[in-house]
Amino acid sequence: xxxxxxxxxxxxxxxxxxxxxxxxxxxxxxxxxxxxxxxxxxxxxxxxxxxxxxxxxxxxxxxxxxxxxxxxxxxxxxxxxxxxxxxxxxxx
Amino acid sequence: xxxxxxxxxxxxxxxxxxxxxxxxxxxxxxxxxxxxxxxxxxxxxxxxxxxxxxxxxxxxxxxxxxxxxxxxxxxxxxxxxxxxxxxxxxxxxxxxxxxxxxxxxxxxxxxxxxxxxxxxxxxxxxxxxxxxxxxxxxxxxxxxxxxxxxxxxxxxxxxxxxxxxxxxxxxxxxxxxxxxxxxxxxxxxxxxxxxxxxxxxxxxxxxxxxxxxxxxxxxxxxxxxxxxxxxxxxxxxxxxxxxxxxxxxxxxxxxxxxxxxxxxxxxxxxxxxxxxxxxxxxxxxxxxxxxxxxxxxxxxxxxxxxxxxxxxxxxxxxxxxxxxxxxxxxxxxxxxxxxxxxxxxxxxxxxxxxxxxxxxxxxxxxxxxxxxxxxxxxxxxxxxxxxxxxxxxxxxxxxxxxxxxxxxxxxxxxxxxxxxxxxxxxxxxxxxxxxxxxxxxxxxxxxxxxxxxxxxxxxxxxxxxxxxxxxxxxxxxxxxxxxxxxxxxxxxxxxxxxxxxxxxxxxxxxxxxxxxxxxxxxxxxxxxxxxxxxxxxxxxxxxxxxxxxxxxxx
Numbered sequence: 228x229x230x231x232x233x234x235x236x237x238x239x240x241x242x243x244x245x246x247x248x249x250x251x252x253x254x255x256x257x258x259x260x261x262x263x264x265x266x267x268x269x270x271x272x273x274x275x276x277x278x279x280x281x282x283x284x285x286x287x288x289x290x291x292x293x294x295x296x297x298x299x300x301x302x303x304x305x306x307x308x309x310x311x312x313x314x315x316x317x318x319x
Numbered sequence: 320x321x322x323x324x325x326x327x328x329x330x331x332x333x334x335x336x337x338x339x340x341x342x343x344x345x346x347x348x349x350x351x352x353x354x355x356x357x358x359x360x361x362x363x364x365x366x367x368x369x370x371x372x373x374x375x376x377x378x379x380x381x382x383x384x385x386x387x388x389x390x391x392x393x394x395x396x397x398x399x400x401x402x403x404x405x406x407x408x409x410x411x412x413x414x415x416x417x418x419x420x421x422x423x424x425x426x427x428x429x430x431x432x433x434x435x436x437x438x439x440x441x442x443x444x445x446x447x448x449x450x451x452x453x454x455x456x457x458x459x460x461x462x463x464x465x466x467x468x469x470x471x472x473x474x475x476x477x478x479x480x481x482x483x484x485x486x487x488x489x490x491x492x493x494x495x496x497x498x499x500x501x502x503x504x505x506x507x508x509x510x511x512x513x514x515x516x517x518x519x520x521x522x523x524x525x526x527x528x529x530x531x532x533x534x535x536x537x538x539x540x541x542x543x544x545x546x547x548x549x550x551x552x553x554x555x556x557x558x559x560x561x562x563x564x565x566x567x568x569x570x571x572x573x574x575x576x577x578x579x580x581x582x583x584x585x586x587x588x589x590x591x592x593x594x595x596x597x598x599x600x601x602x603x604x605x606x607x608x609x610x611x612x613x614x615x616x617x618x619x620x621x622x623x624x625x626x627x628x629x630x631x632x633x634x635x636x637x638x639x640x641x642x643x644x645x646x647x648x649x650x651x652x653x654x655x656x657x658x659x660x661x662x663x664x665x666x667x668x669x670x671x672x673x674x675x676x677x678x679x680x681x682x683x684x685x686x687x688x689x690x691x692x693x694x695x696x697x698x699x700x701x702x703x704x705x706x707x708x709x710x711x712x713x714x715x716x717x718x719x720x721x722x723x724x725x726x727x728x729x730x731x732x733x734x735x736x737x738x739x740x741x742x743x744x745x746x747x748x749x750x751x752x753x754x755x756x757x758x759x760x761x762x763x764x765x766x767x768x769x770x771x772x773x774x775x776x777x778x779x780x781x782x783x784x785x786x787x788x789x790x791x792x793x794x795x796x797x798x799x800x801x802x803x804x805x806x807x808x809x810x811x812x813x814x815x816x817x818x819x820x821x822x823x824x825x826x827x828x829x830x831x832x833x834x835x836x837x838x839x840x841x842x843x844x845x846x847x848x849x850x851x852x853x854x855x856x857x858x859x860x861x862x863x864x865x866x867x868x869x870x871x872x873x
Binding site: 246247250251290297299300 | 452623
C-alpha cells in the first residue's frame, strides 16, 4: 500500500460569461492533473461576468493549474481561497 | 459600427481575411461551407484545394511558419472539421498562428445529429488556443478580428471559428469602425534582471539553451548578438535550430534524445542555463531529475505557465525576448569553458566515411544541405529521417526548418512544404520524408500537380517504420511488430502518376549528381533514396535516462 498526498485547494475564478467557459475550465483542470471535488458556478446570468468556485485536489502544485486557467482567453482572474488543506488517499 | 454595404457572412469573411493581409488559404469544400465557397468565387483571395483537410491544415501551418504570418484553412462540417484536428493539435503544440474556419449545419439543425454535424466547437477545446462558434451575424466580424489577434498575441497558437450555414448566408450591412482589441491580460512581467545578471557574471560554465520561441519572438538577431557578445556556448532544441548563426564556433548543435554528444555533455556539466524560448520538453531533458544537475536556471519566456513548469527557474524573465535579452548582455570570462567545448566539438564531430557502396542517410542529407541554395526552407516528416535532418543539415534561420516538434506528426512534411512554397515562391523548398510518413498525406502530390508547386521531396526509404523498428530492436528484444513496409508502392511510378519528375538512387556514388539534378529541376521532383534498413539514429538517450548516458551504437 502506498500513500499519495493530495493537496486540496479552493479556487475562485472570474470569467467573461461566454458559452463553453465552464467546459474550458473543466477540460484544462482534468488535463493538467487535478481532481474536481466540487463546483459552484454562476454563468449565463446576463451580467457579462461569471463567477466559478471550484474545489480541486492534486499532488501537483496549484500554481500549475492557475497559470493554465489564466491562459484561457475568457478568464479575468483566478485566486486560491485556501492552500493549506491536505488530504491523504491510500491506494493499493 | 459604420459603413453601409450589404454583405453575406461568407463575403464578409473574405473581406476581413484581406484586411488581415491574407492572400492565400488552404481548404476543401463541402455542404455546410458552400456559402463561403460561393463568396470565394468573387474574392481576390487565392484558394488552394488540398486533397484532404489534414493536408489543408498542415499547409496552413507550413505557410505560417515559413512566412512568419497567420495561416488560414477552411473545411466543412462533420468529417471536414474533424480532419482538421490533427493539424490544429500540431499547431497548438508548436505554437503556430493558424485560423481555421469551419462550416456548421444551420443553427436550427444544430444539436439534432444532423447530416455531417459534429460538435467541432467542443472538440476544439483541447487542440486550439481558443475557439468561437458564431450564432449572430452581427458578431461575425468582431469574432474574425479576435481570431487573428488571439492567434498572434503572446504565445502564438491556432484559433477555430465555426460558422453555421445560415450565418454564412445572412446579410450584414454595418461594418466595425476599427478592430477590436483584447483586454490586456499580461501581468506585470517577472523580470529578475539584476538576479539574472548576478548569476551570469558568476557562472564559469554557462550554456545558452535556445528554443523555438526565439524565431516566433522574431528575436534571432538579438539571440545571435547575445551569443556573440557573451561568447556563451549554445545548444538548440529541434525547433530552435537555425536561430544561432551556423558559423558560431561555440554552437554545439541540438541537445536531447538525439542531440550531439558535445551538446548533451556540456549541458550536464554546466553551472548555468540561460533558457530562451524553450520549455524543458521531455525529449530535451531525458530524465528530468538528472538534467543539468548542477545548473542554475535563467528562464526567458512569453508564457507564464512555462516558468517553473518542469524545472524551477532561479531567475525568470517573462515577456518579449527581443526586448529583454539585450538587458542581460555582458562580457564573460569563460575562455577555458569555450576551449574545452570547442575541442569536444572537434573530437566528436559527425563522420560520413560510412563503409560500403550503400547510401548512408546522414551523408545524403549533409550533401543536400551543402548543395541547396541559401535561404532554402526544409520541412520534414517524423521519424529517423527527421532526426538525421536535424543532426546533419544546417539552417540559417528557424523559418528555414519546419518540423513537427511537439506533436511529432507523421504526414506533416509534404503539405507543410506546399504551404511554405506558396508563401515563399522564390525560395527552394525541400520536404525530407520517410517511406512511412509520406504515405500519411501522399494525396497532396495531387495538390503539387494541380498548382505545379516546385517542392523537392527527398524520400529516405528503408522500407520500415524506421524509428519504431529501431526502438523495437533496442528496447523490445528485436520483436519487430508491424514495422515492415517492404510492400510499399513504387514511389518513382507513383510520382510519375502525378506528373512529378522522379528518380531512385541506391548507391552512394549516385548521390551528388542526383541531388544536383533535383535542385536544378524547375518543377516538383521526388528523389527516392534507398538506405540500409538496419541503420539507426545515433546518439540515442534511452527513455528516462540522463542525457550523459547516451547510446552511441549497439
